[in-house]
Amino acid sequence: MSLYYETAAILTRPSTGGSLKTRIYGNKSLKSPPAQVYALAFESSKWSAILKEVVENSQLLQHERKLTPAVAILLVHDLLLAKKGISLPPSHGLRVAVERHKARLQAEFTKARIRRKCPTLDALKAAVEAQLGPVHPRWVRVNVIKTTVDDQLATTFRGFEVVPGIDEVIASAGMEKKVLCLDPHVPNLLAVSPGVDLTKTDAYKAGEIILQDKASCFPAYLLDPRTEDGDIIDACSAPGNKTTHLAAVLHPRRGFAAGQKRKQRIFAFEKDPERAKTLEKMVAMAGADRDVVIRGGQDFLKVDPYAPEYAHVGALLLDPSCSGTGIVGRDDAPEFHLPSVPSQGKNAKSNPKKRKHQTTASGFPQPSSSNPNITVADDNGNTTVLSSPATFKARLASLAAFQLAIIQHAMKFPAATKITYSTCSIHAAENEAVVAAAVSSPIARARGWRVLRREEMVRGMKEWPVRGDKDAYIEEVEGNERGEKRVKQIGTGGKKDIRRLTDEEIEACIRTVRGDGKGTMGFFVACFVRDRDSGDNDDDGPYLRDENGRIIRDENGIPTLKATGQKAVDFEALRRAREEEEDDGEEEPMIKSLSNPDDDDGEGPFLRDEHGRIVRGQDGMPVLKQGAGRGNDDGGREDDEDDKDDEEEEDEWDGFDD
Numbered sequence: 001m002s003l004y005y006e007t008a009a010i011l012t013r014p015s016t017g018g019s020l021k022t023r024i025y026g027n028k029s030l031k032s033p034p035a036q037v038y039a040l041a042f043e044s045s046k047w048s049a050i051l052k053e054v055v056e057n058s059q060l061l062q063h064e065r066k067l068t069p070a071v072a073i074l075l076v077h078d079l080l081l082a083k084k085g086i087s088l089p090p091s092h093g094l095r096v097a098v099e100r101h102k103a104r105l106q107a108e109f110t111k112a113r114i115r116r117k118c119p120t121l122d123a124l125k126a127a128v129e130a131q132l133g134p135v136h137p138r139w140v141r142v143n144v145i146k147t148t149v150d151d152q153l154a155t156t157f158r159g160f161e162v163v164p165g166i167d168e169v170i171a172s173a174g175m176e177k178k179v180l181c182l183d184p185h186v187p188n189l190l191a192v193s194p195g196v197d198l199t200k201t202d203a204y205k206a207g208e209i210i211l212q213d214k215a216s217c218f219p220a221y222l223l224d225p226r227t228e229d230g231d232i233i234d235a236c237s238a239p240g241n242k243t244t245h246l247a248a249v250l251h252p253r254r255g256f257a258a259g260q261k262r263k264q265r266i267f268a269f270e271k272d273p274e275r276a277k278t279l280e281k282m283v284a285m286a287g288a289d290r291d292v293v294i295r296g297g298q299d300f301l302k303v304d305p306y307a308p309e310y311a312h313v314g315a316l317l318l319d320p321s322c323s324g325t326g327i328v329g330r331d332d333a334p335e336f337h338l339p340s341v342p343s344q345g346k347n348a349k350s351n352p353k354k355r356k357h358q359t360t361a362s363g364f365p366q367p368s369s370s371n372p373n374i375t376v377a378d379d380n381g382n383t384t385v386l387s388s389p390a391t392f393k394a395r396l397a398s399l400a401a402f403q404l405a406i407i408q409h410a411m412k413f414p415a416a417t418k419i420t421y422s423t424c425s426i427h428a429a430e431n432e433a434v435v436a437a438a439v440s441s442p443i444a445r446a447r448g449w450r451v452l453r454r455e456e457m458v459r460g461m462k463e464w465p466v467r468g469d470k471d472a473y474i475e476e477v478e479g480n481e482r483g484e485k486r487v488k489q490i491g492t493g494g495k496k497d498i499r500r501l502t503d504e505e506i507e508a509c510i511r512t513v514r515g516d517g518k519g520t521m522g523f524f525v526a527c528f529v530r531d532r533d534s535g536d537n538d539d540d541g542p543y544l545r546d547e548n549g550r551i552i553r554d555e556n557g558i559p560t561l562k563a564t565g566q567k568a569v570d571f572e573a574l575r576r577a578r579e580e581e582e583d584d585g586e587e588e589p590m591i592k593s594l595s596n597p598d599d600d601d602g603e604g605p606f607l608r609d610e611h612g613r614i615v616r617g618q619d620g621m622p623v624l625k626q627g628a629g630r631g632n633d634d635g636g637r638e639d640d641e642d643d644k645d646d647e648e649e650e651d652e653w654d655g656f657d658d
């Protein structure tokens with residue numbers, strides 16, 4: 001009995017956000033098996049527009065006063081459409097109450113079918129499926145760390161017909177024959193007939209195939225990590241689809257980066273410790289644990305880009321938290337329609353609860369009269385209840401500030417020359433606008449970061465037809481008192497120094513659009529690059545380096561300044577000066593003790609804190625007073641700029657609690 005009441009309660013209770021699946025599987029008080037509740041809720045919702053007519057026209061609720069509208073829809077669904085009928089004992093009151101109207105209900109169901117001009121039940125089923133929205137193929141990435149496409153075609157996909165394109169795969173939905181096509185844009189990716197369940201296959205259980213949307217495969221493929229890129233960072237990794245894809249792309253190429261005695265590594269950061277556990281499992285399952293170093297529970301924004309262990313990071317993949325609007329509704333159920341209640345009885349209180357919000361042309365969800373709040377779920381499964389479109393806009397602005405902070409942080413890594421930035425958001429505020437802000441930022445300008453042009457991309461990404469939206473990040477706002485409109489670039493947070501993207505840069509932005517027939521979710525990706533020698537700033541800092549990029553130091557650890565060819569600190573000269581001063585009978589020598597530079601002397605060439613202690617960099621090297629930098633591999637100038645950036649970031653970024 002609880003199956004029908006529990007399902008009805010879930011479908012009619014005011015939404016606290018999240019998909020139908022999340023709400024069912026996350027409900028710990030359910031007595032019925034969640035899978036059964038989900039199947040009943042989803043299927044009944046799918047048919048509810050028709051069943052509402054059937055229940056109303058048969059006057060079931062007038063005759064059976066104990067039935068609520070929601071329970072009536074669920075029971076009538078099972079009576080008319082479930083293979084085994086109503087899952088209650090034959091003598092159960094609810095079952096009896098509905099089954100005694102069986103003939104009438106069936107007659108109304110037939111009338112509803114005929115009204116829809118469907119000659120058979122199968123035709124009606126197809127019409128109901130078609131209303132569910134775009135059909136998506138099952139995307140399967142063959143994990144080349146463990147297997148090959150040929151092996152999978154000969155085993156897991158034996159019996160599948162290989163078809164030339166995605167149209168044929170989508171058209172195979174609901175058919176008995178199973179088909180697949182090799183994706184023309186992303187290597188080792190297959191599009192398989194919609195609805196095919198591969199989770200029971202040996203290949204899936206062994207990590208040989210990974211179910212990953214085509215669009216989600218773009219970033220690692222676009223980043224194109226190679227031996228010369230050295231180490232790689234995946235800054236926001238869990239659950240690990242892109243980390244394992246990175247490992248797979250790198251796998252056949254993985255070598256010794258210049259001057260290193262060990263092979264390239266992928267550092268995978270994940271701030272959320274729970275999600276990091278999933279990441280760990282996924283990496284192990286994909287056979288990538290030797291290539292990937294997991295930094296679970298670590299906030300990428302707090303990682304020191306100048307730490308020696310990241311000195312050889314040449315490429316970074318950034319897939320930060322976003323609004324997830326490209327995937328919203330992925331597993332969501334269709335709207336649950338309820339029959340009208342015949343009288344002002346107890347049942348009249350049950351109102352249809354809209355679980356989905358209308359989305360306007362601008363993409364902003366709108367509240368409805370029955371639900372004044374907007375609930376959005378982000379890609380992490382977190383949901384936020386927003387009171388208005390304005391709050392939603394503020395949320396996007398907050399996300400965009402966080403995304404920009406992540407990009408700017410990545411741009412600081414001294415050896416980095418490539419960065420991909422991606423979101424599963426449809427909003428320009430998180431996409432083109434963030435790219436515009438990133439290329440306009442001081443760190444990008446100082447280090448020569450620019451957008452990777454379309455013609456420079458790997459073949460599949462160059463050929464992908466859907467590119468950035470030129471107009472999307474321009475907003476029309478009311479202008480002067482005459483009501484003339486003016487345009488404003490969104491995502492600037494009031495900053496004037498963010499330039500518009502050029503046509504070439506818009507071409508370099510890649511989008512995928514849900515429901516455009518290409519079978520993908522809504523997604524965005526762009527790549528930033530720089531030449532090691534480009535930019536108006538010497539990103540290697542002020543010191544001379546050897547062919548491996550290491551700073552050349554003398555026996556005291558003192559580096560040599562590029563500008564003068566002299567030591568940053570000439571101890572010999574200082575010693576001589578001290579001797580001269582002592583000879584002159586001065587009370588205070590210039591440096592009291594060179595062998596103990598940590599003493600309490602307020603003098604000397606190094607900066608000191610308010611306690612008189614020498615100020616040191618993270619690597620322990622003292623910071624020089626004279627602005628010549630500090631005794632490590634960061635230039636003082638860079639430090640200053642970074643500090644400035646940090647201050648700016650602090651101004652812009654006031655925290656994002658995902």
Ligand SMILES: C[S@@+](CC[C@H](N)C(=O)[O-])C[C@H]1O[C@@H](n2cnc3c(N)ncnc32)[C@H](O)[C@@H]1O
Pocket residue numbers: 216235236237238239240241242243269270271272275298299300301319320321322379380658
């Ligand atoms: C969009 S999801 C990443 C999806 C993942 N790249 C994949 O393809 O499977 C964003 C992830 O970034 C994590 N995250 C958010 N802020 C972070 C930060 N500052 N440092 C590290 N991870 C962060 C979130 O916990 C979330 O797991």
